[in-house]
Amino acid sequence: MAQNSILPVTPRQPAASNLWLDAWYRLQKNRAAVVSFVFLLALILFVTLAPLLGLPSPTEQDFGRMNEGPAPDHIFGTDELGRDMLSRIVFGGQVSLLVGLGVQISVAVIGMLLGLIAGYYGGMIDTTIMRVVDTMYAFPPFLFAVFMAAILPPSVWSIVLVLVLVGWPWEARVTRGLVLALKEREFITAARVVGASNWRIMLKHILPNSLSPIIVGFSIGIAGTIMAEAGLSFLGIGIRPPTPSWGGMIDKGRQYLQVYPHLSVFPSIALALTVLAFNFLGDGLRDALDPRMRKD
């Protein structure tokens, strides 16, 4: 131990650490995850403050200036109806991020609750819930989304509902698996012995111990949701005009791809970067939170 001084010392490693602090330090070392995190923070800030930035209206048409390339007053140019592209991308991003966040929060709440109940109580309750989950797995997810979006009335709420329907089975299955592994452990027995109620055990003891994979799933889930929403909007059954959406813009721009590629290319870049960032962040979180990956 006297030889310690010749070993390289990582100065930022705290002496006493807990899981979350540890994860934070590990995440900081992952360059792609940090860049993604900063990018997403900036994006969220930009998109939330959009109404204060004095951008042109995303729906105001100017037939004198259609399909223009980037110019000082329209940084990303204008679209086929003379609307400002930057503004449409920003407001389209607002919708995409809200749908992504809203859907994943609902998926997490519903999926975790059902997964907790199924895994904790077992028996008939478990069988029933898991049968429904298995049945949902019979559909390729995006196929089911297209099917439901075609049937439900056209609105943002329908899209949110569709994507929650597609997303919750995965969350429920993952949570159930974690609960099954946890509920036989001594600290759960100990909690039961001192008379904790079932709900207290589920919410206070099991849930916090299964959060890591759920957090990773949350970030990657947002990426998937945004991608699915854009896909539906691209097919004309997601977010409908005049509300701007990235998928819808890419679709509209396809007709002008030969002459005005910027109409499709800019929203494609926005979509790809956002999905990429959520995936890189999720990937970084997985490495940071997975205790098996720790070297010491």
Add this chain to the structure above:
Amino acid sequence: MSRFFIQRIIATLFSLFGATLIAFFASRLAPGDPIRLMMGDQNVSPQVVQRLQAQYGLDQPIPVQYVYFLRNALTGDFGTSYYYIGKPVLQVIAPGALVSLQWESVALVIAVALALIFGTLSAIRHNTWLDNAVMFVALSGISIPSFALATFLIVVFSLKLDLLPVAGLTTPAHYVLPCLTMAAQPAALLARLLRASMLEVINQEFIITARAKGLRETVVIVRHALKNAMLPTLTVLGIIVGRILAGAFLIETVFSIPGIGRIGVQAVIQRDYPVILAITVLLSVVFLLVTFIVDLMYGLLDPRIRYNS
């Protein structure tokens, strides 16, 4: 051993039943009366509507309608289209099914080939710049939505360089862009998994033994390491086929391919619910069958799965 197979068969049949149940009842949530939709703007008397409802069995309670639907579907009868009035749904879908099968198979083969090459390369050059680059591209590949990737590829290879055609599926050159676009995501997913699985295998003792025997490195990697590493990646093959089946809606729209996905999108626009329902059910059946076959193969190739279940 046979218990494993019987379990899988029962589970698959159950999923099949559940899926048709969900799809059928959901399709009845669709707004608008089917007969009115069928007649379009024509003015029809209530008597005619009633007679047509009886003819299509629409006057029956919905659970009864479901039983009819299931019975007819088993004989390949999915009713008639609302849009192409009187035309059986299967005739609307059939021409597209073959087209989709063709190019989607090519896409699947390309995806697996790319994953095998780059997943292996990444694993044997673990933690080098090559590994990092491949994994960076792979994670990007997972993240770029197919229709956005298609936009970039069309702009570069068709419009700027004028190398490849954009629409249709007539010559081999027409296959390049749609198949590559479709293969990108599955290839990336598979390559990442294969790399992880290779890294686990490559340090095991039988690999050291193989090297100690003096086998050539390529033989060690391909015959001993890769063969064992491929097993865990087999499980995602079902998921990948599912993605390709559903991804066809987007890719066939982008590249104007007259496949089942484009027919589906048209049916959605035309509110042709019987066609939408039939496509959903048929694609789910294909998906379930592939999942079933993958499960069986896994059971055959890995005895641990069979005996533990």
